[in-house]
Amino acid sequence: MAELGKAASSAEGSTADSVDVTPNATEVERVDSATEAEAVAALDAPVDRGEPILQVRNLVKHFPMTQGILFKKKIGAVKAVDGVSFDLHQGETLGIVGESGCGKSTVAKLLMSLETATSGEVFYKGQDITRLSGRALKAVRRNIQMVFQDPYTSLNPRMTVGDIIGEPFDIHPEVAPKGDRRRKVQELLDVVGLNPEYINRYPHQFSGGQRQRIGIARGLALNPEIIICDEPVSALDVSVQAQVINLMEKLQDEFNLSYVFIAHDLSIVRHISDRVGVMYLGQMAEIGTDTQIYDHPTHPYTQALLSAVPVPDPESREGRERIILTGDVPSPANPPSGCRFRTRCWKAQEKCATEVPLLAVPERFAGQDTPAAHESACHFAEEKDVVHAA
Ligand SMILES: Nc1ncnc2c1ncn2[C@@H]1O[C@H](COP(=O)(O)OP(=O)(O)O)[C@@H](O)[C@H]1O
Ligand code: SF4
Numbered sequence: 001m002a003e004l005g006k007a008a009s010s011a012e013g014s015t016a017d018s019v020d021v022t023p024n025a026t027e028v029e030r031v032d033s034a035t036e037a038e039a040v041a042a043l044d045a046p047v048d049r050g051e052p053i054l055q056v057r058n059l060v061k062h063f064p065m066t067q068g069i070l071f072k073k074k075i076g077a078v079k080a081v082d083g084v085s086f087d088l089h090q091g092e093t094l095g096i097v098g099e100s101g102c103g104k105s106t107v108a109k110l111l112m113s114l115e116t117a118t119s120g121e122v123f124y125k126g127q128d129i130t131r132l133s134g135r136a137l138k139a140v141r142r143n144i145q146m147v148f149q150d151p152y153t154s155l156n157p158r159m160t161v162g163d164i165i166g167e168p169f170d171i172h173p174e175v176a177p178k179g180d181r182r183r184k185v186q187e188l189l190d191v192v193g194l195n196p197e198y199i200n201r202y203p204h205q206f207s208g209g210q211r212q213r214i215g216i217a218r219g220l221a222l223n224p225e226i227i228i229c230d231e232p233v234s235a236l237d238v239s240v241q242a243q244v245i246n247l248m249e250k251l252q253d254e255f256n257l258s259y260v261f262i263a264h265d266l267s268i269v270r271h272i273s274d275r276v277g278v279m280y281l282g283q284m285a286e287i288g289t290d291t292q293i294y295d296h297p298t299h300p301y302t303q304a305l306l307s308a309v310p311v312p313d314p315e316s317r318e319g320r321e322r323i324i325l326t327g328d329v330p331s332p333a334n335p336p337s338g339c340r341f342r343t344r345c346w347k348a349q350e351k352c353a354t355e356v357p358l359l360a361v362p363e364r365f366a367g368q369d370t371p372a373a374h375e376s377a378c379h380f381a382e383e384k385d386v387v388h389a390a
């Protein structure tokens with residue numbers, strides 16, 4: 001596999017990845033700030049470990065809502081992602097959690113350039129990839145790969161695993177010349193813990209966990225630096241989830257990968273994440289290290305999510321306060337004014353309806369050496385003892 005890595009890193013930045021759908025590049029006018037060759041060279045340069053490899057700034061994706069068949073009239077917009085910012089450091093895992101519909105998959109697609117951002121920036125090695133096109137965009141798309149949620153539907157049932165894992169090489173022949181592909185695919189199968197002799201089998205001949213291993217092998221084929229994992233274990237049994245997460249951790253160390261790991265369940269994310277961001281209705285509610293988020297949450301939404309994690313031990317369960325969220329998640333087409341969480345927040349006050357709370361270290365904790373001093377988008381951020389098993 002070391003050889004695979006060498007082949008891929010020496011390859012000229014070229015075309016896309018395992019999900020090589022041409023993005024909606026024509027939707028917006030894309031501006032190249034540097035020449036294409038300069039851009040490609042910069043993207044191939046190594047980044048110091050610990051430096052942010054990805055810097056997401058104020059990312060916005062609004063899906064227009066239209067009426068009429070012939071003359072489509074815009075009647076509003078689904079604000080799927082509405083001002084999300086975070087850094088991803090090299091070699092780290094950033095978990096992103098939040099209820100269904102809060103915009104996690106849209107963030108993933110924006111990072112992969114599979115959707116065009118309405119506004120905002122995604123800096124990869126210093127270049128805003130939302131404005132790249134041509135070869136430079138293709139180079140980025142080789143270095144940022146994705147592993148999908150559902151191993152049952154994300155693999156083509158009519159293709160052998162060899163063809164599925166080797167498909168990215170059709171688009172990037174420089175990574176694995178034709179005569180060498182079978183060997184490389186077998187190496188990848190071995191790397192993800194599958195028997196290399198399974199190369200001619202079809203997806204239906206594998207279990208759910210094995211299929212997700214195939215998805216991971218495909219994601220690794222082009223030797224990427226970043227893998228965006230959109231609910232990669234949510235469809236798997238609990239026992240299999242742990243095996244796949246352990247495999248992903250092992251691969252991360254082996255290949256110095258950076259992960260964005262998306263899940264709707266806080267307990268899945270804790271084990272693998274260095275930092276965690278909690279999303280609500282298209283925005284980031286709170287972000288911090290795993291200890292800060294799980295042991296010292298300051299945002300009422302995070303506290304509510306944690307209090308809902310089941311506690312198996314009856315003794316710890318005793319006297320435990322569960323925060324029950326009332327009301328439905330509001331529509332992202334018409335989010336509440338001020339704080340978006342206010343319609344379900346038990347602490348909401350007048351100020352919450354009129355002033356948008358910014359994601360920042362709350363003033364009361366600023367400069368203090370306390371785990372509560374992390375970014376939280378709440379006017380009244382404070383710690384709360386939440387008993388949970390996450
Ligand atoms: N292509 C699209 N067109 C219109 N609305 C969309 C589209 N994709 C997602 N949405 C909407 O954007 C919101 C966020 O969706 P998504 O990112 O899939 O959330 P999550 O992954 O957190 O469940 C949802 O309300 C969803 O219906
Ligand atoms: S800003 Fe207000 S409504 Fe929003 S989370 Fe904080 S207390 Fe609740």
Ligand SMILES: [Mg+2]
Nearest residue numbers: 104105106230
């Ligand atoms: Mg999703």
